[in-house]
Amino acid sequence: MKYLLRHTTRYDYSSAVTLSHNEARLLPRVLPWQEICNTQLEISPSPIRLRERADFFGNRVCYFSLQELHSSLEVTAESEITTSARPLPSQEQDMPWEMASAQTREGLQLDQDGLAARLMLLDSDFIQHHPLLAEFALESFQPGRSLVESIHCLNQRIFNEFTYDPEHTTIATPILDVLASRRGVCQDFAHLSIGCLRSLGLAARYVSGYMETLPPPGQPKLQGADATHAWLAVYLPNWGWLEIDPTNGCLPDERYIILGWGRDFADVTPLKGVMNGGGNDLLSVAVDVTPLPLPKAPTVNTLTQSQSQSQTL
C-alpha cells in the first residue's frame, strides 16, 4: 500500500516561551516492509538547530531548539510511505513458548536482535512484571503450547474481553488498573500485553505508529480524523519480532505504519521538550493517513503550509 502520512502537533501556550529544547520522534523508520520517501518536517517557529540521529533503538529522532519568543509550536511531519506484507514465521520457526522464554533469557552469544530482546525482558518505567499479569497470560500460554499460537490467543483475549474506552485512561494508567477494569485505549492494551509477556519471561517491545482508518460506510473521510496508534511486537528466538495489535485483535499488516519502538511509551514519545516560560499548554494533534494510488504519487508541494519554514531531512 502507499500512503501520504501527515501528522501535525500544535501547542498553544498561555504565556510566551523564550527558549526550548525538543526531541521529535515523528519520522517513520525505514524497514524491509516499509519504504519512506519525500519526508518533510516543518517546524514553526523555525528552529535554530535541527539534527537527526538514530537513537539506541534505531528510531529516527530530531533534536531542535527554538530561541525566538513564541507562544505556539507547530510541528508537522509528512512522508510518503510504501508498505508491503510483513514476513511471518513458518511453523518450523515456532517452538513451545517455554523454550522461547529459556532461549531468550539464556542465550550467551547474541546477535543484535537477541541483545535487544534481553532488554525487552526487563521491567521499564511504565511496565512492571507481576504475578497477576502472569496469571492472566497463562490462560493463553498453556504448558507446551506453541509460542505463536499462544500469542494469537492472548491478542484475541484482550481484544474480546477488554472495552476500548478513550474516556477511561490517562497517559500513565497503571497496567494492573487496566487489567482490573478491563478498559483502556491502544496504549494501555499494548502496555498490558507487554507486561503479560514479560511476566512469562518473553521479550516484548512497544511499537508506535499509525493505521489507516476507514470512514463509516457512505461518508467521506474527515481531515485529521486519524490518530496515532500503538501495538507491540514479541520476540521469537532465531526468527525476530512478531507484531500483534490487541486493540483490534489482529496482526498488523500493510495498513500499519511503524514510527518507532522502545521499552514502553516513554521511549517513543512523539514530541517532548523542555522550555523556559510558557504554561497551560493547549495541545492539538491532527493525523491523516491518506491512501495514494500505486505506483505514482502526486507531488507534495500542494500540502506545504505557507507560513512555516519547511526543513528537509
Added chain:
Amino acid sequence: MYFVDPALLTPSWGCEQQSSVNTMFDPNLLSTDMQQWLLNYTEKLRAHSAQPSHDELFGKDLRLRAQWQPVLEELSQLGPDALQLRCDEAQNLLHENGVTFNTYEDDPGQMRAWQLDCLPFVISTEEWENLEKGLIQRSRLLEALVEDLYDQRQVLTQGLLPAELVFTHPSFLFPAADSTPPAERPMVIFHGIDLVRTAKGDWQVMGDWTQSPSGTGYALENRITLARALPNLYREAPLKRLAGFLQAQHRCLASLASAHREQPNIVLLSPGPGSPGYFEHAWLANYMNFSLVEGADLVVRDGQVSMRTLGGLKQVDVIVRQINDPWCDPLELRGDSLLGVPGLMQAARNGEVEIANALGSGILEHPALAAFLPQLCEFLLGETLQLPGRATLWCGKTEALETLRSQPDAWILRNVRQPGLVRPETLSDQEAQDYWQAVEAQPYLYVAQARVEAATTPVFNRRTGEFDAETVNLRFFSLVEPDDLRKAAHERQYRIMPGGLAWVGEPGTALMASQIVKDIWVMAPVPQPHISLLRQAHGPIVVTRDGNDLPCRVADSLFWMGRYGERLDIRSRLLRETFARLLQEDQTETEARLIPDLFTALELGLPSAEQMEQVHTEPSGRRHKQEYILLRNQLLELFDEHQTDGMPWLFSHFLRNCRAVRDHLGDDAWRTVNTLRQIFNDMPRTQGAVGAQRHLENVVTDLAAFFGLCNETMPHHYGWRFLDLGRFIERTLCTLELLKLALLTAQRPGIPLWEVVLATTDNFTVYRRRYRSQLHPLAILDLLLFDETNPRSVGYMLKRLGRQIERLPHPDATPYRNQETRLVIQATSALHLVDINQLTDLERSEEARNALSQLIDQILDPLSELSNAISHSHFSHVEAPRQLVTMQNHV
C-alpha cells in the same frame, strides 16, 4: 604469631632492609617516649585480632617497616607534648579553612569538620611502583570497557557481561548509546579508585569513581595542613609531591578544548551549596581557576553551552561536572532534574562542549562489575587483571543467587538503583522476607559484596596521646596523560597521583561517613624538589576573576549576602541594646520603660496581658524579677533556630549566600565566617541576658571584620558593588525604620530611646563628639539623615548607592536612565528638597511630624523597590524549565 613478647622488645627491635637504600632503621635511636608508644601499639595490635594480620607499621617479627623511618624519627624528636600541640594546630587549620563535607552544613547545629590524623599513611617506593601499575591498568581497562559499552557492545554480545547488568543501571544512558560516532577522546579523564589492604596484606579494590571522583581537593588540603603543622617532617621527608598532578589535570582539561580556542573557558558544574561535596567543588574551582557554576547558570543557545554572566552569555568550552549522570540534562535524561542543563547532551554530542568525565561513564561504578573484570581484562586488554577486586556476586546469575542464599550473612547487599547497604543479619524476619522477595522479583538489580578483613594502621589518638590500631580505606586518583588525549586507546598513558586520601573506618565505609582522614605519603628514593603547592593555594586572598564575566547567580548571592549580613548586624546591635536596657533599667520605674518600643523595633510581641496579670499577682518583691524573666525569655526566642527573622535564621541565610560565593571570598574572610558559625553553634537558647549580650558583641565585631576584609580584599569590581548595594539598601531601610520609630511612632520617645537609636546605628560617639550637649531631635536628624559626610547617614548611603548603580554594567545601552537610577534619584531628591525649617519642632508640632513622616516614606518607598529593580535587571531569572505536556489521543 607475629608479635614478640614485649619484654623482649627493647634489645631486639627489627627493621626491614630496603634493597635500594641500604640504611638500617634502628628503633633504639628513637626517643623513649616513641619507643613506649610503639610498644603500646604492639599490644593494641595483639588485642585487635587474634589472627596474625597485616599492619602498616610493623612487619613480620615485629620489624618496623623501613618507609616509616623519616616519619617516626621526626615525631620522636618532637616529643609527645609538641606532637599533641601540632595535631591540635592541624585541626584548627582545617577548621578555620572550613574543610567540611557534611550535607547539613547550613544548619549551624549540624556543623562538623573532620579530623586530620597527623600520622600519614606511608607507602614505600617499591610497593608504590607495583600499585601504580595495577591502578594504571585498571584505568585502561575501564576506559576500554566504557567505550565498548557505548559503541559496539561486544562484551554483551560475546557473553562476557550480562546485558541485564548493564541495561538496568541508572548510569547506563541510552541516549549516550546512539548512532553518534564515538568521540576521539577518552570518556574517563580522571578516575578515583578505592582500595583497602586486606588482613593478609594484599591490595583489594573496593570500588571505582568514574563520573566525578571526589577527594583530590581534600587530599591537597590535608597535605597543605599537615605541611604547615609539621613543617620539618614535610620538608625533610623524601615523599612524592602532589602539585604536579593537579597541574597536569588542568592541562588535560584545557587541551580537551584545544580545538575550540587557546584559552578555553572551563567551568566546574556543581549541584550547589546543598550538596555534600560543595566544599571541595569550591576549593577545586578556586585552586584550578575555574568558574564555579550551577545548572541554572548555564544555558544552551545556538547549540553552544554558555554561562549567564553580568555582561551577557559567555561560551563554555569544558565542563567538569560534579553532577551524576541521570541528572545532567532534563531533556534527554531524568525530566525531573533541576540540577542539569536542558540540551546539554546534544551540545556534547555535537562536540560543542567537552564534558569530563563524559556522560554515561557512571556505568563503570556498577559494583557488580568486580565479578566480571578478570574476564573482561583478558578480553579487552589481553592481560591478567593485576589488582584483584572484592569478592562479588551479581544476583542476576542463578548460581550467584544460590551462593548468596546458602550463606547470606557473609555478604553485604545493595540495590544498584538505591543508595545504602543492607547487612542481612540486621534485618528483622519480616524485613528479611520483604527484602528477599524484592531480590527474587528483580535479581539483576542486586549485588552482594563480600565482607573484607582489613589490615591495621596506626592512628594518633589526640585524646589519649597514643597510637591506635585502626582499619582504613584509601582512595587513589588516575589521570589521562594530557598529551595523550587524542591518541588511540592503546597508546594512551595514565598517571597516578602519588598520594591520595585515606579515611578511618571499616572496609567500604563511605568517605563522607568517616570522622578521621589521613594523608597518603608515597616515599621517593631521594628527597623531592619542593613544588610551589603552598604558594599557589595560599596566594592572593581573593580571586580576581570578576568583572563582566561574573555569573549572574554569583552577583545575586553577593547582593543577598550583603543584605542578610547587614540585617544580622543591625538586629544584633538592636538586640544587644535591648538586653542592655533590660539589665540596666530601674526596675521600679515601670512607666518610663523603653522596652515596649524596643520590642516593636525588633518586631517582637510583648508578653500577653494574662502573663502580665499573673506577674502582678506576685508579691511586689518578686514581681519585677518575674517580669524581667518573662521579657528576657521573649528576647531569647530570637535565638531559636526556627524563629523566622531570628538570629540563627538570618545567619543561615547569610551563610547560604556566603557558601554560594565561596570561591569569591578570601581565606581570611572565610575564617571569620567560620568563627561566626562557631558563635551561632554555641548560642544555646537558654542562656541569660549577659551571655546573650556577649554573643551579640562578638557577632557585631566578626561581621565588621568580615565586611572589612571583603572591602579590603575584593577587587572593587562588579561583584563587590553588588555586595555593597545589598548592604547599603538594607542599612538605609533599617535606619529609616528606626528613625521613624524614635521620632514619630514611639510610645515613649525621648532621650533614652534616641540613645538606643544612636548606638544601634553606631553613631553615638560621633554625636557626642559633635554636640556634647543634650540630645536633640534635630541634631539627630541632621546626623542620621542629612550629613553626607557621616557614613551612617541616609544622605551618605543614598549617594553611595547612586554611585554604585552608575558603575554597574548595562548590557542594553540606552540613552535613558534605568529604573534603578531613577529610584535612587527619587529618594535623593526627596531628601534634598525637604524644607528643614518644617522639621524644627518635632516634639510639639503635629505639622513637623507629618512632614517628617512624609519625608521618610518618600525615601522608603523607592528604596524598597530598588532591590527588586536591581534583581530584575541583573540577576538571572531562570524559572525551573518545564517539560512539555505529552498527552496525546490514540486510537
